[in-house]
Amino acid sequence: MQEQGRVGVEVVRSGGFAGLTRAAAMDTAELDGERAEQLRKLVDESQIQSLTSAPPGSGAADRFQYHVTVTRDDHRTSVVLNESNMPDAARRLVRWVLQGASQRSGGR
């Protein structure tokens, strides 16, 4: 049943030279089987739940910040990551969610 092992990811990207905010969300409940598996895999590999938020102002100038929220069943974890020092696995997850949402909506 789809409800079991449901995973949702929300990414809010802010900062950058332009100071723009972009938000995107993906949820296994809304994805076909293959993409839902891909999302679960990326979330697991990212180990988001074990990451610590970057202290305010610790990122390099004009780089992005990512506020990533993962909801697994009823458990919700949020973390703030700096583009300049996030683990590669977290980067892959963030990129996939931002690109995937962009493609679905037909634009950025």
Added chain:
Amino acid sequence: MGTSRQDPRHIRRGSGKRSADRWATGTHCACQGILPPYVLQQITLNGNERQRRSAGTTLLLDQSIRLARAVSAASGLAPPALALRGAAGIEAEGPDRVISDAQNTQDLPGVLVRAEGDPETGDPAADEAYDGLGATYDLFAEEFDRDSIDGAGMSLLGTVHFDEDYANAFWDGVQMVFGDGDEELFNRFTVAVDVIGHELTHGVTEQEAGLIYWAQSGALNESLSDAFGSMVKQHVASEKAEDADWLIGEGLFTDRIQGEALRSMAAPGEAYDDPVLGKDPQPGHMDDYVVTSADNGGVHINSGIPNHAFYLVATELQGFAWERAGRIWYEALLSPRMNPRMGFRGFARLTTGTAVRLYGTDSEEALAVRNAWSAVGVDVPGQRSRPGRGLGALAGARVAGRRAVVSSSESPWVSSRQSSGGEGEKRDQRADRSRERQTAAGASTGRGRTSKS
């Protein structure tokens, strides 16, 4: 798809005092004053003769700068920062630019493609970066007597073609990095010379003040980059303050975007209004200060306030912005009173005091600085700031000036699924009030300012 862009290869040099020297260097200088000491040690061990000499000199210069500032702070005398180069016996030799290509990976610095004195590569991004770094070097050297970012001829490193679809540019503490844009909303980021000036100025600010990149000190950090980035653009065109457009990032948008630029120092909040991007969220007055945890506490948003103050000073005084407004701001940046936590009010005091020191208590310049900070709602002791007209009955009274603009969702961030910035309605109201204030203050003409309340 057509794109609108400046062509920086038609850049005219500034006053040209150092242009001839710029091409004379044949070796690289790896002065890297803001690198950690262990890197400088490596250079002194492994670099060539000039690199070793430069790295060693940089270490000595760092110490002498700090000693000079400590003496100045104790004695109350002006710091000798502007005479540093001559005093230390170092002659500025022109920029030492090193442009590399990350080839759409995230590896830095990437492959060297153009070193100082090399001919054009034919890759627009690399050549624009090269020219823009040179233009920035020229502004600081010719108008502020500063030899590169560290004042000691530090090499200017830039990497182009960073990552894929990367609509951004940044300073990573050591070098500049440029993306190619996303071919949809954004062009490549080397296309605007003020972006390059903005990024390099982060290096200068880091060196001189270390302003923490968060909330007000971060917004001030951002504003310094916009102010000096604008001056680079104006310097290239030999443009006076009253003739400049005071736009940041003009040319970055593709034709799909409804907007001229990313930011406007003349009219914060009016740079763009686009169905996809949203509306420019910048405030131009403390009443509209945005409290958020996004964007490092809104550093690119609230920079609109000190940006506007600088614009007001420069256009009030007229002429080339770097001559007086820029000089006041630069000397304030170098002041021993600068500290990493400085906010708008502290900087308003500092720039006012600097203007008084340079030009006199009752000078036109000191008055322009006071009026500018007052107009954006930042209190300077001895003068009450003007609140925004939107406050109605409270006009004339001292106001805290902070408004929280926070979404009602669980996330503390200003969030929007479709566009940038915050809630549309509140933003529109802020922009309207800001426009009213600017008109009332005679901001756009720079003269005929209304008397303060």
